[in-house]
Amino acid sequence: MESAERGDTAPAVRPDLEQVFRAAYPRVVAVAARVLGARDEAEDVAQEVFLAFGRSAVPAGEAAGWLSVAAAHTALNHLRSGRRRASREEAAGKDESVSPDIADTVVTREERRRVRAALARLPRRQAVALVLRHSGLSYAEVAAALDLSPGSVGTTVRRAESALRKELNRHASSD
């Protein structure tokens, strides 16, 4: 009874959720997919992020940046918590049919695993900046989202790329 009463006073899902969802869903999935390398899982992350957004009081004008940062963090958390396992990897394999030319031939599954592992090892802010930049956010957008100056976005992204490249090369040469 008390719960029901308190439930009534809780704020409902924000009214602009559908509008924001329709505008931002593809980009939010894309951000998560760059981290996770799997479509199903990226869509799960996007759903999780929009559900959180629906309960939040984030101003509509800041929604796009907030959602992208949240997607990057949530996806990186998924990597770190090791929530992805063999069945997911299999599912990811099937997803490659979405873009067989690129996904299957250029980036093998093993390489993708290395990318994810290397991303998870980067300092969090570098990883987020890198993912957001490669998801098409402008320097100004990445700067606003991470509270950096646009000048230091270049530095942060550059450091992240250099570190990631080294990790990938190191593994490639040790094989």
Added chain:
Amino acid sequence: MRHPTDGTLRRLLDEPDGVADADREHVAGCQACLSGLAAVREDAVAVGAAVRFEVAPDVDEGWPRLSRAAAADEPRRVAAARASRWRAWLRSPVAAVAGAAAILTGVGAAAAADWLQVFRTERVAPVTISQADFLQLPELSAYGEVAIKEKADRRAVPDADAAREATGLPVPLVADPPRGVTGEPTFQVGDKVSATFTFSTSKAARTAEAVGEKLPPPPPGLDGSRFRLTAGPGLVAIWSEARGVPALMVGRAVAPRAYSSGVPFETARDYLLAMPGLPETVASQLRGFSGQGTTLPLVVKAWKQTTRTADVNGVPGTVLTTRDGVMAGVLWVDGGFVTGVVGSLSADEVLAVARGLRWEP
């Protein structure tokens, strides 16, 4: 002129218009910068290919799923949100907050051969932090080695007597519980926690480097200097709803203290507050109450919580309320103990509980 930074070269690839004309012109005519630019481009292209993953999600498929999830989520949302917030509150016990806080606010004390108490909690004060700053907030381990010497071993005990016995603390009695809070509480206890923190210049330098900054020269003697942090024991009484989600929680613990083995504490504090990586908005608030070395900062997430002060029987308390109004809590320090009342209640209700508490030794 000096060569533009790697960061500027990186931006030149993506947004040449965002780079100053002088830098662009310099790069165009400088062999060193051109080869630097080529290396930057090579890394950017390789990484771009590595993280590339083309997806074309179906918005029309995604929306009904979210819509259903949001609708299904609604009835149990309050309980779930409450449960997760309780977990968050429980996960960040006073000791964890106190670690970084005590280091950063400990008062200056002359160098001493042995452990010297440099911080004891006499009151709490909120440090309000934005979401962006929160994401950047470094952990103490970014500046040195943190070694946990004694763990809290948080555990349930059968009753009030067992809680008293395990901690040596009195147990709370709530004479007039708020609406919705009924029945007998369950008890949990935690042992004294202690940790040492050893400042490491090389670790701090790596942290600074990760945010693209240089470490300011450390004061002599700071590298390798040690600090000991303690808190607890503590106990908590929990009144639960039918679903097992706590409705009200009253806890008390021996308040955090910090001790220094070497350098004057003020030196360490001023240096840490000037470190790259610590958001300036946070550093300036911490500087604001470093005077006496007795204020425990309480991190308030500005996008989730609001805060105000209130009197709890003559002692200043800090009231926290979640922005959605689902939870409220009040925290105060008195006689070397930090005490908190948190509930799925309004701020007025938790304050009424706090002011009406009795303690049974």
